[in-house]
Amino acid sequence: MKESYLGVDVCNHSYVSLTHLIKDDIDRNRQSCIVAVNPEKVLKAQADDNLRQLLNQATYQIPDGVGILIASKFKKGLIKERVTGIDMLLALCEMAEKHDKTVFLYGAKPGVGEKARENLLKTFPSLRVVGVMDGYEKNHQKILDTINLAKPDILFVGLGSPRQEYWILENMPQLNVRIFQGVGGSFDVLSGNIKRAPRFFRKSGLEWLYRLGKEPYRIKRQLKLPLFLFKVLTKG
Numbered sequence: 001m002k003e004s005y006l007g008v009d010v011c012n013h014s015y016v017s018l019t020h021l022i023k024d025d026i027d028r029n030r031q032s033c034i035v036a037v038n039p040e041k042v043l044k045a046q047a048d049d050n051l052r053q054l055l056n057q058a059t060y061q062i063p064d065g066v067g068i069l070i071a072s073k074f075k076k077g078l079i080k081e082r083v084t085g086i087d088m089l090l091a092l093c094e095m096a097e098k099h100d101k102t103v104f105l106y107g108a109k110p111g112v113g114e115k116a117r118e119n120l121l122k123t124f125p126s127l128r129v130v131g132v133m134d135g136y137e138k139n140h141q142k143i144l145d146t147i148n149l150a151k152p153d154i155l156f157v158g159l160g161s162p163r164q165e166y167w168i169l170e171n172m173p174q175l176n177v178r179i180f181q182g183v184g185g186s187f188d189v190l191s192g193n194i195k196r197a198p199r200f201f202r203k204s205g206l207e208w209l210y211r212l213g214k215e216p217y218r219i220k221r222q223l224k225l226p227l228f229l230f231k232v233l234t235k236g
């Protein structure tokens, strides 16, 4: 089921229900794609019709960001929990390990993906990571050929937003891949290059406060949240 905020669709699935749907998509040989939606992206999409259509074309839009939750509450929607890109990636790796599905990591600076793979294998020792490629490779055909040769069930694309969303939608038809997920800077976090907020901040919806403390320049991005909520309340 989907809800719509300022013209952008957002699914109200939980990690568990979405993971089931994704497994089903793989088993039935269906291509699908997951994008993360947060208030900043919704505001950007208001000024950029292409981006809005692109986000809405995705099969699943996950509610990443506490702002979407608040908006859903205002609008009496059904979104009850945040589904973050990185936690969705972890949920899919857990499913992949359990059901013998394969994953490929594409994006981030050279070396980051390998480190991310190493750390993923510490948590999911039998996970089949069938390929890793950095996000700065210039030879487009080489990227497609490498992924097609590896034939992953799930391709995680970490090129930053909206580049990764454009990349996925453009290349889906040429790729022998079932599931695509845009994961932003998740490989940097998984590799240990960037630290996530401690559990307390994540569970209480205060991850933004922790990140603001660490990276004060984020204030410009975060000030968009009240604007987003104001617009949702006044326009829908």
Ligand code: UDP
Pocket: 107, 108, 109, 134, 135, 136, 158, 159, 160, 161, 183, 184, 185, 186, 187, 188
């Ligand atoms: N990146 C990439 N290729 C590029 C530009 C960026 O692989 O040409 C990677 C970058 O190394 C980083 C990620 O994309 O790992 C962007 O992370 P960021 O946190 O900025 O993305 P967001 O989650 O905010 O969309």
